[in-house]
Each structure stands twice: as structure tokens, then as C-alpha cells.
Amino acid sequence: MTTQPPLAIEATGLVKSFGETRAVDGVDLAVRSGTVYGVLGPNGAGKTTTIRMLATLLRPDEGSARVLGHDIVRDAETVRELVSLTGQLASVDEDLSGHENLVLLGLLLGLRRAAAKTRAGELLAAFGLSEAAGKLVKHYSGGMRRRLDIAASIVVTPQLMFLDEPTTGLDPRSRNQVWDIIRTLVAEGTTILLCTQYLDEADQLADRIAVIDRGTVIAEGTPAQLKASVGSGALHVRLLDPEQRPAAAQLLERDLGSVHLEPDPAGVSAPCSDADRAAEAVAELSRAGVRIGGFSLGQPSLDEVFLALTGRTAEEQTEDPAGDLHEEQAA
Amino acid sequence: MSTQTTHPQTTTPPAAAEEAAALRKALASTPRPPRATPRQAAMAFGWRGMLKVKHVPEQLLDVTITPVMFVLMFTYLFGGAIADSTGEYLNYILPGVLVMSILFTTVYSGIALNTDLTKGVVDRFRSLPIWRPAPLVGALLGDTVRYLIAGTVIVVLGVALGFRPDAGIGGVLAAMALVLVFAFGLSWVFTTLGLLLRSPSAVMNAGFMGIFPLTFLSNVFVEPETLPAGLKAFVDVNPISILSTASRGLMHGNADTSDILIVLATAAALTAIFAPLTTRLYRRA
Ligand SMILES: Nc1ncnc2c1ncn2[C@@H]1O[C@H](COP(=O)(O)OP(=O)(O)OP(=O)(O)O)[C@@H](O)[C@H]1O
Numbered sequence: 001m002t003t004q005p006p007l008a009i010e011a012t013g014l015v016k017s018f019g020e021t022r023a024v025d026g027v028d029l030a031v032r033s034g035t036v037y038g039v040l041g042p043n044g045a046g047k048t049t050t051i052r053m054l055a056t057l058l059r060p061d062e063g064s065a066r067v068l069g070h071d072i073v074r075d076a077e078t079v080r081e082l083v084s085l086t087g088q089l090a091s092v093d094e095d096l097s098g099h100e101n102l103v104l105l106g107l108l109l110g111l112r113r114a115a116a117k118t119r120a121g122e123l124l125a126a127f128g129l130s131e132a133a134g135k136l137v138k139h140y141s142g143g144m145r146r147r148l149d150i151a152a153s154i155v156v157t158p159q160l161m162f163l164d165e166p167t168t169g170l171d172p173r174s175r176n177q178v179w180d181i182i183r184t185l186v187a188e189g190t191t192i193l194l195c196t197q198y199l200d201e202a203d204q205l206a207d208r209i210a211v212i213d214r215g216t217v218i219a220e221g222t223p224a225q226l227k228a229s230v231g232s233g234a235l236h237v238r239l240l241d242p243e244q245r246p247a248a249a250q251l252l253e254r255d256l257g258s259v260h261l262e263p264d265p266a267g268v269s270a271p272c273s274d275a276d277r278a279a280e281a282v283a284e285l286s287r288a289g290v291r292i293g294g295f296s297l298g299q300p301s302l303d304e305v306f307l308a309l310t311g312r313t314a315e316e317q318t319e320d321p322a323g324d325l326h327e328e329q330a331a
Numbered sequence: 332m333s334t335q336t337t338h339p340q341t342t343t344p345p346a347a348a349e350e351a352a353a354l355r356k357a358l359a360s361t362p363r364p365p366r367a368t369p370r371q372a373a374m375a376f377g378w379r380g381m382l383k384v385k386h387v388p389e390q391l392l393d394v395t396i397t398p399v400m401f402v403l404m405f406t407y408l409f410g411g412a413i414a415d416s417t418g419e420y421l422n423y424i425l426p427g428v429l430v431m432s433i434l435f436t437t438v439y440s441g442i443a444l445n446t447d448l449t450k451g452v453v454d455r456f457r458s459l460p461i462w463r464p465a466p467l468v469g470a471l472l473g474d475t476v477r478y479l480i481a482g483t484v485i486v487v488l489g490v491a492l493g494f495r496p497d498a499g500i501g502g503v504l505a506a507m508a509l510v511l512v513f514a515f516g517l518s519w520v521f522t523t524l525g526l527l528l529r530s531p532s533a534v535m536n537a538g539f540m541g542i543f544p545l546t547f548l549s550n551v552f553v554e555p556e557t558l559p560a561g562l563k564a565f566v567d568v569n570p571i572s573i574l575s576t577a578s579r580g581l582m583h584g585n586a587d588t589s590d591i592l593i594v595l596a597t598a599a600a601l602t603a604i605f606a607p608l609t610t611r612l613y614r615r616a
């Protein structure tokens with residue numbers, strides 16, 4: 001035994017194939033207890049399949065994993081007692097009300113009916129869903145559904161939580177609400193494995209990130225390390241007049257080293273993580289008579305991460321984003 | 332997708348501060364209760380089934396309108412032709428209609444399960460530390476309540492039309508219980524189908540393709556005396572014939588113990604084979 005803090009998840013060489021597709025092709029993960037671990041990857045990378053194996057819903061073809069010290073195949077029952085899963089498809093019952101959903105889970109987790117009701121009310125209040133408590137979930141908005149979904153995962157506080165793309169499809173406000181919930185959960189000591197397609201989400205929440213692509217981990221580290229390896233952030237400039245883009249690109253290249261012409265004909269960006277230098281470069285553009293519609297200093301997008309790590313963009317290998325899970329359920 | 336990924340600072344307006352405090356409190360401490368017993372878990376799923384009926388009461392039309400139509404149709408359309416008087420035929424046919432209506436309803440258990448699987452909620456159920464067959468047993472227990480409603484409608488309507496069970500209410504209840512036990516066993520066949528087939532309509536087709544011939548090649552409607560020998564032999568061993576003979580017997584006070592035992596044994600055998608199969612398939616679905 002080592003003196004290291006215990007690992008909440010320890011996976012080695014996980015493989016899962018569906019027919020010809022090797023959905024997960026040798027994934028190793030090491031997640032410290034009490035941290036948020038981000039799994040970042042484009043559509044079809046194998047995020048959901050990895051989570052489903054770790055949550056004991058799928059049996060790996062090869063490799064092994066221990067979750068909170070228990071083998072996911074041999075001790076699956078014990079693992080299920082300690083973790084909870086918020087799936088990519090809303091894992092709540094659409095034909096019941098929010099309150100009924102939470103009471104049902106309370107009962108299934110061993111609470112008495114009165115306790116289950118109290119807990120349901122408490123969670124609905126905490127998640128801003130009291131008013132919608134009696135409404136059927138199928139009438140909920142996407143953000144409400146997600147919050148209920150997370151509430152359903154913590155009816156009894158899990159030691160480890162799997163969150164599969166908790167903010168995909170949410171508006172910025174709902175997204176922030178979900179992020180706040182996740183931060184609070186972590187502060188209370190829950191370990192979280194978070195799958196996401198958004199680098200900024202992983203950056204905001206995760207202590208460490210694994211980037212996965214075509215079923216394998218292609219990069220791993222803290223958000224800072226990852227961004228550094230990708231070339232940190234970027235200055236994005238929108239021009240009022242696309243005609244001026246060549247001139248702007250030239251200036252930015254001179255000031256910041258290199259430029260990237262965005263798909264938007266009026267957009268141009270350059271790698272830069274230093275706000276002072278970015279401000280200087282923008283001022284420079286302005287002085288040279290380039291008319292600027294707007295600018296921002298942002299982090300590299302998942303696209304840019306992929307470009308840097310694999311030499312191709314995430315979109316080039318995107319597969320049907322919604323279809324796969326349905327197929328899987330019907331099979 | 333824009334490449335712009337600036338993120339707004341998470342702001343905390345005053346109203347939200349209260350919410351944040353409530354959130355922290357809700358997340359703080361929940362001692363883990365002892366694991367739900369198999370009975371608790373199955374009952375919780377049964378409750379889920381009932382809630383669905385509560386929210387969509389139209390579901391009950393399936394189980395009430397169809398039997399009502401069967402009773403009326405067989406009594407008035409065929410009753411005169413087959414037996415001498417409506418009342419006499421009703422005494423013969425009503426237990427059979429009860430059997431038929433309830434057995435038809437069992438197909439819906441498979442359809443409902445198949446529909447459930449297309450939703451994400453099944454992943455959550457499967458990731459819970461509960462007795463494995465609980466979601467299935469619970470759903471079937473919930474369905475049993477629907478069968479009970481169907482059965483009650485049929486008997487009440489029958490009595491209004493002139494059905495007179497010789498064994499009285501006790502006999503009717505005993506017959507109903509027997510049919511429910513058999514239906515529970517048969518449901519497992521359809522839940523297995525529900526997990527094997529790809530769509531709810533495929534389950535519906537396959538289910539009725541099986542249950543229709545079995546029902547019509549039974550003694551539900553007519554005594555098989557008039558049938559050709561080969562067919563009669565089949566009708567005689569058809570479990571649905573034995574079930575309707577037994578329930579007719581229970582209602583009229585002349586039941587054969589051996590018939591009842593055969594029905595119970597068949598239900599037990601179906602459960603023993605198909606319940607574990609369904610449970611295995613459900614875990615892997
Ligand atoms: N049950 C299944 N049967 C067949 N193929 C599957 C099944 N589940 C997943 N796949 C395939 O495995 C690959 C990885 O899928 P997975 O759902 O794990 O990706 P993901 O990273 O979660 O993607 P997304 O961002 O779209 O959710 C995809 O090519 C998908 O089509």
C-alpha cells in the first residue's frame with residue numbers, strides 16, 4: 001500500500017467494442033477522491049461508454065477498473081451503493097412529476113415514505129424547483145430537467161457522481177446554475193467524473209482533465225497544463241469590414257506571432273494569454289485604421305485543442321450526436 | 332460553433348444567495364439509509380406504475396372498454412345463436428371473457444417495458460443498489476391492479492346483464508385471483524419479448540400473434556365437443572382452456588382441484604423460466 005491519497009477511480013486498459021466499432025479502446029484513468037475530473041472529447045469519442053462501464057451498466061471487454069476501491073465487475077453491487085449517475089439522456093421519469101421522481105428514488109434507496117417526501121421537498125427547494133414540483137417532467141424546460149436530474153442523483157449523497165454532459169443544450173443562465181450546483185457538491189466532498197464537450201466547462205470545474213478521442217486518452221493533465229500545451233488562450237477580433245481582414249491579420253501576426261482566420265469572414269484570432277499584450281494589439285489595429293466590431297480574450301475552444309493535439313478538428317470525425325444512444329437503448 | 336469561448340463570471344445576486352445557502356444545506360448531510368428490501372423496492376416500482384395511471388387515466392380505457400365490448404358482443408351477438416338463452420350463455424361465457432380480457436392486457440406489460448427502455452431513466456434504475464428484478468416485479472404488480480379493474484368491470488357488467496355465479500362472490504373472487512396469478516406468470520413472457528424486440532409495435536404484433544390463436548383455440552367461447560378431433564385435442568391441453576374451465580368452476584362451485592393445480596403450476600413454470608431471463612436481459616439492455 002502506498003501513502004498516496006486513495007484513488008476514487010482507477011481504470012486500466014478499458015476496452016469496449018460494439019460490433020466493428022471500438023467505442024473505448026484502452027482507457028486509463030486515475031481520479032483522486034474529492035476532486036472533479038473532466039473527460040473531454042467530441043461526439044462519439046467514447047465518453048458515455050466509459051462512464052457506463054464505470055457505473056457498472058456495461059461490462060468492459062478488456063481491462064479493469066476499481067471505483068472507490070471496489071472492482072466494477074466483481075463488486076458491482078457495492079459500487080452501485082456508493083455512486084450515482086446522471087446520464088446524457090435525462091435520467092428522470094418524464095411521465096411523473098418532479099416531486100414524485102425524487103420520492104420514488106428516495107424509496108428505492110431505502111428511505112421511509114415520510115423521509116423520502118421531506119428529502120424531495122428539501123431538494124426541490126434547493127434547486128429552485130418548488131413551484132414546478134407537481135408538474136410532469138415532460139413539461140419542464142431543459143434546464144429544469146437537468147437540475148432535477150442532478151437532484152435525483154443526490155437524494156442520498158453519493159461518494160462519487162458521474163455526470164454525462166450536464167450542460168449540453170442549456171442556455172448560459174441554466175449552465176451557470178448547474179455549474180454552481182456542481183461546485184457546491186464538490187465543496188461538500190463528493191468526487192465527480194464529468195464528461196463534457198466544452199473545454200471552458202472542464203476548465204471552470206475540473207481539477208484534472210483527460211482528453212479522449214476515438215476511444216483513447218490523447219492528453220491528460222491540469223487545465224493549465226492542457227491549455228499551455230495547446231498554446232493557451234486566444235484573442236478573437238471581429239471586424240466591421242471583412243475587406244480589412246488581410247490587413248488585420250498581418251498586424252496581429254506581427255504583434256502576437258501567428259494568426260488564425262476564423263470561418264466567419266469577419267473574424268480573426270491570434271494565440272495570446274496575456275491581457276496586456278492583447279489590449280496592446282487591439283489598440284495597434286485601431287491606430288492602423290482597422291474598424292473593430294468587438295473583441296474578446298478567450299480560451300482555446302475544443303476545436304483548437306483538437307487541432308493542436310491531433311492535427312485535425314473535432315468536427316472532422318463527428319458522428320451522429322443523438323442517434324447513438326437511442327440505438328444502444330433499443331438494442 | 333463560434334470559436335469564442337469567453338465565460339461570464341458567475342454572479343451571485345442577493346436572491347440567489349439564499350438559494351445557495353439552501354443548496355449547501357440540502358447537499359450537506361444525508362446519512363445513507365439501510366438498503367431497500369426487495370419488497371420495498373418492488374412496491375416503489377408498483378407505485379410508479381400507479382402514478383402513471385393517475386396522470387394518464389386514459390390508459391384505463393384499454394382495460395375497461397375492450398372487455399365491455401367483448402361482454403356485450405358475445406352476449407347479444409353470439410349468445411342467442413350458441414346457447415338457448417342469454418342468461419345461460421352469459422353464465423358460460425363470462426368467466427371466459429374475464430380470462431381473455433386479462434390475458435390480452437398482459438401484452439401491454441411487454442409494450443410498456445419496451446417503451447421504458449428508450450428513455451434514460453432506465454439507466455438510473457439499473458445503476459441503483461436494488462434487488463435486480465425489482466423494476467420488473469414492481470411494474471407487473473402495478474399492472475395487476477389494472478387487471479383487477481378490468482376484472483371488476485367485467486363481473487359487475489355481467490351481473491347487471493344476468494350473470495348469476497352459483498358460488499357467489501367468494502367464487503368470483505377466487506376465480507379472479509386465479510386469473511391474476513396466471514396473468515402474472517404470462518406477463519413475464521411478454522416482458523422477455525419486450526426486451527428482445529426492437530420497438531413497441533413489434534412487441535404488440537408478436538404478442539397478439541401468440542395470444543390470439545391460443546385464446547380462440549380454447550374453450551373460452553364454446554365447448555370443444557363439436558370440433559374436429561385434432562383441434563379438440565389441442566383445445567383440451569391448452570392452458571387457457573384449463574384456466575377458463577377452472578375459473579368457470581370456481582364461479583359456479585364445481586371446480587376441479589387438478590385444473591387449479593395445473594394453472595398454478597403453469598404460472599409458476601412461466602415465472603421460473605421467464606423471470607430470470609427477463610431480469611438478465613434487463614441488466615444488459
Ligand atoms: N450500444 C451501442 N451499439 C453500437 N454502437 C455504440 C453503442 N454505444 C456507443 N456506440 C458507438 O461507440 C462510439 C462511442 O460512443 P459514446 O456514446 O461513448 O460517445 P460519446 O463520447 O459519449 O459521444 P457524445 O458526445 O455524442 O455523447 C460511437 O461511435 C457510438 O456510435
Ligand SMILES: [Mg+2]
Binds near residue numbers: 047164
Ligand atoms: Mg455521450
